Amino acid sequence: MTTPQWDDQRILLAVLREGSLLGAARIMGVSQPTIRRRIEALEDALGTVLFTRTAATVVPTQSVLDLLPHLEAMEQAAAAFQRGASANVNELGGTVRIAASELWGGELLPPLLLSLRTRHPNLQLELAVSNDVESLIDHHADIAIRTVKPAHDALVARRLGSSTVGLYATQEFLEHHGTPSNLEQLADWPLITPDRSTRDWAVLAQLGYPLYQIRSALRVDNHLAQLAAIRAGLGIGPCHSVMARRQRLVRVLKKDFDFRTDVWIAMPESLRGVARVSTVFRYLGDTIAELLSTPSKM
Numbered sequence: 083m084t085t086p087q088w089d090d091q092r093i094l095l096a097v098l099r100e101g102s103l104l105g106a107a108r109i110m111g112v113s114q115p116t117i118r119r120r121i122e123a124l125e126d127a128l129g130t131v132l133f134t135r136t137a138a139t140v141v142p143t144q145s146v147l148d149l150l151p152h153l154e155a156m157e158q159a160a161a162a163f164q165r166g167a168s169a170n171v172n173e174l175g176g177t178v179r180i181a182a183s184e185l186w187g188g189e190l191l192p193p194l195l196l197s198l199r200t201r202h203p204n205l206q207l208e209l210a211v212s213n214d215v216e217s218l219i220d221h222h223a224d225i226a227i228r229t230v231k232p233a234h235d236a237l238v239a240r241r242l243g244s245s246t247v248g249l250y251a252t253q254e255f256l257e258h259h260g261t262p263s264n265l266e267q268l269a270d271w272p273l274i275t276p277d278r279s280t281r282d283w284a285v286l287a288q289l290g291y292p293l294y295q296i297r298s299a300l301r302v303d304n305h306l307a308q309l310a311a312i313r314a315g316l317g318i319g320p321c322h323s324v325m326a327r328r329q330r331l332v333r334v335l336k337k338d339f340d341f342r343t344d345v346w347i348a349m350p351e352s353l354r355g356v357a358r359v360s361t362v363f364r365y366l367g368d369t370i371a372e373l374l375s376t377p378s379k380m
Contacts, residue, residue: 090124093117094132095153098146102139158222175204178362181223185305187211189325191227194369198362205358218350224359225349225366232348240367243374244342246323250331255315262318265290265338272299274311274319279303286320289339324373345374 096106097117107114125132133140182191187209195207210223218226218237226232232239249268262268269292276282282303287293299317302308312319313329320339321331347367353359 090120090127091153091156093120094124094146094149095157097121097133097140098142098150098153155220158220174202174358174361175206176358177206177208178225178358179208179210179223180225180227180362180366181210181212181218182227183213183229183305184211185309185322185325186227188306189309189328190370190373191366194366197369198365201365202358202361205362207362218348221350224353225347225363227366227370228346228348229343231344231346236351237348238351238354238363239346239348242345242347242367242371245345245374246340246342247320248323248326248333249318249335249339250312250321250326250333251318252313252315253330253332255317256332256334261334265292265335268292268318268335269294269296272297272317274298274300274302274308274317277301277303285341289341291339324376327376345370 093106093110096109097103100106100109103114103117103121107117110117121132130145131143132146133142135141180187180191180195188211191209195209199205199207218224218232218234229245231241259271262271273296275296275298276286283293300308300311302311308319309321309325309329311317312321312331318334323333326333347363347370349359349363
């Protein structure tokens with residue numbers, strides 16, 4: 083059997099993700115007939131049928147679905163290899179991949195990365211924005227910002243401080259609707275609440291947040307969307323103080339609703355000696371720690 087080449091496997095992964103030869107051709111920057119020939123060659127090399135063809139789409143067989151986790155692992159390894167080879171370990175240039183949640187990656191990190199790039203213009207930054215915990219051990223990312231303590235011995239981790247979460251609204255919203263004086267009254271105000279996230283609802287319940295007969299102006303599980311809704315004046319909702327300060331939001335019921343979550347930065351021990359990674363690690367750690375230590379005036 084002929085050994086499949088990584089380029090062919092990349093094409094296979096593109097077809098799986100796009101669901102058609104045409105879609106894969108657009109992603110890969112080649113023609114549709116080229117994609118078809120490469121898939122057929124891969125089927126010959128593997129000795130198995132990978133797709134059932136229809137007029138407009140291709141349907142993956144169970145054989146190729148079984149290969150998907152291996153293809154994704156190869157893609158991640160290839161990306162890690164490319165990042166590792168992108169610059170000399172002692173040079174402040176090359177690629178550094180950072181993983182963070184949608185809220186932290188979408189709201190807090192971009193201004194910090196601008197300042198970092200101004201200092202080190204040869205750095206090429208990748209931001210993996212997802213609420214899934216990126217695996218640093220498998221080199222899915224070089225650095226991760228997390229709100230849970232990394233537990234693996236092969237990681238270098240630093241606690242940056244604790245982030246306070248409170249209830250916030252815009253000044254204009256409070257001027258129009260007034261300000262509730264306790265959590266029981268909160269049920270009568272337009273609220274930004276979780277939707278189907280049992281975890282988020284459980285946290286609210288532990289803090290005495292009203293759960294029944296409330297006026298949800300918007301129910302949404304995505305934390306970045308929650309912040310956008312609060313900022314737009316839709317209602318009162320939970321928000322990290324470090325982000326609320328940037329949006330000039332006003333905190334309500336400070337004594338009644340207050341909880342803290344630790345913030346950590348981590349990287350693989352094996353990357354400690356790589357200048358570009360350690361520089362980004364140190365800069366983000368110091369900058370976020372300073373932001374978390376700044377008391378809120380709102």
